[in-house]
Amino acid sequence: MNFSVLIPARFDSTRLPGKxxxxxxxxxxxxxxxxxxxxxxAERIVIVTDDERVLEAANSFGAEAxxxxxxxxxxxxxxxxxxxxxxxxxxxxxxxxQGDEPRMPGDLIDKVARTLADSPxxxxxxxxxxxxxxxxLNNPNIVKxxxxxxxxxxxxxxxxxxxxxRAPADSAVYRHLGIYAYRHKYLRRYTxxxxxxxxxxxxxxxxRALEYGDAIAVHRSTCARPAGIxxxxxxxxxxxxxxxx
Numbered sequence: 001m002n003f004s005v006l007i008p009a010r011f012d013s014t015r016l017p018g019k020x021x022x023x024x025x026x027x028x029x030x031x032x033x034x035x036x037x038x039x040x041x042a043e044r045i046v047i048v049t050d051d052e053r054v055l056e057a058a059n060s061f062g063a064e065a066x067x068x069x070x071x072x073x074x075x076x077x078x079x080x081x082x083x084x085x086x087x088x089x090x091x092x093x094x095x096x097x098q099g100d101e102p103r104m105p106g107d108l109i110d111k112v113a114r115t116l117a118d119s120p121x122x123x124x125x126x127x128x129x130x131x132x133x134x135x136x137l138n139n140p141n142i143v144k145x146x147x148x149x150x151x152x153x154x155x156x157x158x159x160x161x162x163x164x165x166r167a168p169a170d171s172a173v174y175r176h177l178g179i180y181a182y183r184h185k186y187l188r189r190y191t192x193x194x195x196x197x198x199x200x201x202x203x204x205x206x207x208r209a210l211e212y213g214d215a216i217a218v219h220r221s222t223c224a225r226p227a228g229i230x231x232x233x234x235x236x237x238x239x240x241x242x243x244x245x
Contacts (some may be wrong), residue, residue: 008075009099011051032102039106048082090185122217128174
């Protein structure tokens with residue numbers, strides 16, 4: 001199975017400006033993400049950015065990179081532009097690995113790509129794992145997903161999902177991991193559509209696919225994955241972790 005990993009890296013993050021170039025352990029954060037992608041079986045890994053400074057940094061540590069428009073609404077739109085620039089074939093599988101995920105396991109990247117390859121009726125593949133910490137269940141920054149018996153997503157929400165009408169709960173609650181795989185031809189179709197009502201309501205772009213009736217296959221991981229780097233506190237925590245590794 002051949003697939004590409006594209007890493008969208010917007011410079012002006014709202015909560016952590018300049019995030020791709022934030023230093024951790026003597027390397028910029030985007031280099032940590034690139035090295036995580038290198039532990040996968042991807043045939044091609046490309047950093048996709050809106051800023052010349054990130055492009056120069058990527059070139060300095062030997063990564064392929066491309067420059068995209070500054071005004072994209074989401075990382076998915078940025079990846080779609082890059083896929084066109086890179087002439088990825090219509091059936092080519094693209095994994096969207098966000099540029100703030102330095103601890104994403106390489107084998108999980110592979111499994112998301114494999115899930116899509118093994119699911120010809122699915123338009124997107126993603127991943128989830130069981131939430132084990134009680135405080136995460138009602139945290140709106142942690143996205144939950146429920147799946148059908150065939151493994152496809154039924155719905156994603158920032159709310160607790162499913163809601164336990166009686167205690168103890170009958171089913172596990174799954175945390176959605178923000179990694180996606182798509183075929184290039186579907187990515188073009190997805191980004192040509194207007195944002196949907198559910199997407200705007202929950203601020204979750206994957207709901208656009210569900211609202212249009214497109215299947216999302218979910219790989220359910222048996223192990224939790226550390227959260228990405230969204231805030232200065234997250235960055236400090238990551239710095240401490242690698243200092244003691």
